[in-house]
Each structure stands twice: as C-alpha cells, then as structure tokens.
Amino acid sequence: MKFKKALGKLIVYIIVTAGALFSLLPFIWMVSTSFKTQREAIQIPPTWIPKVFTLDAYKMVWTKIAFPRYIYVSLIVALFTLIGVVFTALLAAYAFSWFKFKGRETIFVSLLALMMVPVPVYVIPLFILVQYLGWLDTYYALIIPWSVNIFAIFLLRQHMRSIPKDLYEAAIIDGCGRLCFLFRIILPLIKPAVVTIAIFNIIGSWNAFMWPLMVVNSDKMRPIQVGLAYFSQGESTNYPALMAASFIAIMPLVILFFIAQKQIVASYAKSGLKG
C-alpha cells in the first residue's frame, strides 16, 4: 500500500515535471540560439548549449536596429498609460462607491456592458478617429485611448466599498476634505488592488501589438512588439538575431515577474474568481 502510494506520487512528479519542461523548452531554445553563430543555429543535429559562444546577435540587434529606441517608446507608453488608468479609475471608483447621486447604478451598469465589447469591434472606427485627430504616429495615439480602463474602475470600486463608512466622519473631524480622504485614507487601504491594476496594465502595454501596429508608421515611434515584428519579417532566417531580439523583448517582464511573482500570480488568480 505504501509502495503504491509512493509510486503514484512519483508518477505525478514525472508528469508535472515533463509539462514544466515543455513550458520551458522554447525559452531555453531561444536563449541558447541567441548566443550561437548563424551557422551553428541551423546545424543538424541541433546543439542545446552553444559550442561557440558569441554576442554578435545582441550587438547586431542593439546597434543596427533601433531596439533601444523601441524599448524607450514602450516604457513611455506603459508609464503614462498606467498613470492615466490609475488616476481615472481612482476618481471614478470613489464617485461610485462613496457618493450617492441620481443615475449612479445606471451609469455603472452601462460601463460594465461597454466592457463586454471586444476591442476588434471598434478598432477600425477608433483608428479613423485617431487619424482625424491627427494623432497617427504620436504618443497620443498609443496612450490616450487606453488611459481609461473599466475593469480598473470596477476593481477599485469593489475594494472601496468594503471600507467602513465611519472612517469618513473621523477624517472630517481631523479636517481632511473629500480629496484628502481619497488620497490619504482610502488609497493606502486599497493598495493591493492598485498593484493588481498596475501589473495588468504594465503587462498589457508592454505586450500590445494590434493597435500600435495600426497607428504607428515610422520606425522611431514603434513600441517594442511592433519593432520586433517588423524585424522578424526583415531578418526571417537570421535565427540568432531573431532569438536575441525576442529575448530582449520579453526580458523586462520576465524580470518583473521574478521580482513580483507572488503578486502577479495572485492578481491573475483573483481576477478569475467570482465576485
């Protein structure tokens, strides 16, 4: 009986380890190839550890292609989108959870309905609008339409509602106004929710592809994923360079993931639970 149990456990470990290896192999292959010479990269049988270790691919990606620039554009877009999303969501969620006004529930329900509309449904008219505003190929096009997020409003409202109402009376007595109350008292209490929003937004902006592909024409305004995509079309068989470029494009989020792993996984897990 004991033996059977141990055997069962062993089989479980073998299966989950095989699955984990399957999850990792494309990454190992990517990193390994990025340090190879062009010749070794296409050699059969393939090598898992480069025989000749070279940084040529990275040098090429970093100097001949505008990769530093792409990263800079993506950082700017991620930062300002995040500021916009948190700011608009904080204020709106505060109104929805701490103020009573006519039409509050109606507006809120309409927002939830609006959230259900997938982006591709309105991406073409949004493009026409941005073109009309003269924003093509600018940061405005990349940032402003995405600096409001209904899910963020929804999440912050949920958290703000659970704050006891008598805190407000206490704050008023201490001479704290309505905005002071939001930023001094509420904000520290809902910090975990703000962190969740920040995580989703940074990952979302960094990985965004379809919209930037549509609104950016010039090389110097390309965010990282669009830059990478065009690079992959131009150099479709230079595998070390392709893998080095892909590795650079995922590295910032991988680093962020290893630093804030617990919060990131928990954020995703919570977003999936009802209520």
Place this chain on the structure above:
Amino acid sequence: MKGIKTYLWPLFLLSPALILLLVFRFFPIAYAFLLSFQDWGIGGSKGFIGLSNYKWLLQDPFFWQSFWNTINYAIIAVPLSIIVSLFIASLLNRGLKALGLYRTIYFLPVITSMVAVSIVWKWLYDPQRGVFNYFLTTMGLSPLKWLEEPRGIIELIIGKELPYLLKGPSLALVSIALMSVWKSMGYNIVIFLAGLKNIPDVYYEAAKIDGAGPWQTIKNVTLPLLSPTTFYVAIMTTIASLQIFAPIWLMTGPPPGGPLGRTSVVIYYLYQKGYEEYQVGYGTAIAFVFFLFVLAITIFQKTVLEKKVYYEV
C-alpha cells in the same frame, strides 16, 4: 447647499473617466454601427448604402472561410486548453513540494509577448530547420509541414481528400492552436488551482467515509464543485480564441492567413479589409457580425452550460 455639492462632486470625479470612455469607446462603437451601412473607402464616405455591406458579407467566400477557420480553431484550442490545464492543476494540487516553482514555470509563457512567442514557435515548426521535425525524424517518424500544411487534420489522419466541411482544421491552424494552448495553459492552471483550493476538505472526507474511490471522488465531488471555475475558464478561453490575431500576422504565409487562406481568421480578415485595404464600411460590418457571434456564443454558454454549473450556497 448640500444638495448641489453632492451632485457636483460625483460629476467632477467621474468626468475624466467618462469623457475618455465616451470619446474612445462609446463613440467608436456607435460610429462603427453607422459606418457599416456606408460605402466608405479611400477618400471617405460615398454615402449610405443600406444593408449592402452585410449582403456582400454573406456572399463573400473569404469571409466564410475565415469564419469557419475561427470556429475550427476554437473547437481545438478551448477544450484542449481546459483539459490539459485541469489535469496539470489537479496533479499540482496533490500537496506537491515545490508547487510554487512549478506554478512559476507554467506561468512564464503567459506574461511573455505573443510576438516573441510566435517568432520562436515559427522556427520550432520550420519544416526544414525546425526542432519539431528533427524530433520526429529521430524518432523514425516522417516530418510534417506544420504551418505550411493546408490539408485538414482529418484528411491527414485518414490519408484521403475530403469535402471542405469535413477536412477539419488545417494542420497549420492546429499548429497555432497548440502554441496558444502552451501559452495560455499557465493562466488556466492558476485559476483552476485557486478553484480547487476553494473546495472544502469536508466534502472529500465525506466521500472517503462513503467509500468513494479516486475516480468517483473526481466525478462526484471535484468536478461538480469546480464547475463555476471551469465555466469561467471556458468563457474566457473561448472569447480569447475568437480574437486570435498576432500569430496569424507573424507565423503564417506570406501572405498571412495562408497556406491557401486556411489560417485566415475573422479578426485577421477584419484587419485586412478594414485597415490594410481601407474598406472601412465593409470592415465595420465584419466587426459587427463578429460581435453578434461572440455575444451569441457567450449567451449560449451562459444559458446552456450554466444550468449544469453547481454553485455552492
């Protein structure tokens, strides 16, 4: 005095979000609806043409092809993703050591960009130089054309040419589905793990006392109590699958959607018509039909599947 104040404050607080939402969400959606009844190409609108865009859509074989490809894609990707993730999650939930490490590894593909992942996988799938074909040939199997294979998987299995609707998704489309299962698996595992943790031990103990074996426990305790989570994962994975775009642009063709249009999906077709060819009116008509389709599927899942969902009181 107090009345005016309580009315002005919410207005002030809501205005940044509401103005942005009105301009960049509500307006484009309403505008899309109007555009879909117009003949709008390069040079702007040439006026309203009634339902012509929609009529054209119904007769457009390329639209139907992309529609059929999208359905085929979802039929492969959604169940496969759910089964694999649920299987791995239930194994991970057996009190493994290093659960955190496993979860981290499985989750890694979720945060990496679809663009980078597509570039790596395109090479793994390469018929001449790809690692997958290298594995197949070393195992003594014949290599596959993967992303360049227009034939349906049912055709490949039985080795005969079949009529269009019976071909099954092309191997090219299945290759993309496999990649996206690999990419989204970690997310679903995390959600399933959270769902499994929420099942109170009492139920398992009760099942044990009643003499239920492992299979009976899974069938009568785990699956019914997990059904709200499974339902959520099913809806989210379906909606995501119907919107697949980046891998088509990056991995298939040239031209993307190939070979022979067997990987063209609705969103790629919408992008091609509405953006690349600038047939805005037609593109927005595709967008609305797509929206109705997503809505119909969601409502179907809610009404038909949700009846089978067991909610704990």
